[in-house]
Amino acid sequence: MAASLTLSGCIASTVADVVTAPIRVGSRAVDLATTSQSEADEARGREIRRREERLGKLERDYREQVEECEDGSRSACREAEETRAEIEELLPTIPVEPDD
Secondary structure (H helix, E strand, O other): OHHHHHHHHHHHHHHHHHHHHHHHHHHHHHHHHOOOHHHHHHHHHHHHHHHHHHHHHHHHHHHHHHHHHHOOOHHHHHHHHHHHHHHHHHHHHOOOOOOO
């Protein structure tokens, strides 16, 4: 008698597992396919930091190129113009921090 109750409980558990499996698989797929807001914010922050770092490097390069240009290097003048153009292209993609 106890064995038959255990067996029927086991069958009921298996049936419940089979019935709910598609729901569990579906919700896991949704979790994997969607990006949480915090993940999106982190990714955006990383991208902004990458742009800020690039801008800093360009500005350092530009200052150096301008000095060399003022010393008479024509190639440095051309490089400074190209660097300045890249800076101007990058600037609008970096958010401005509000003044406190």
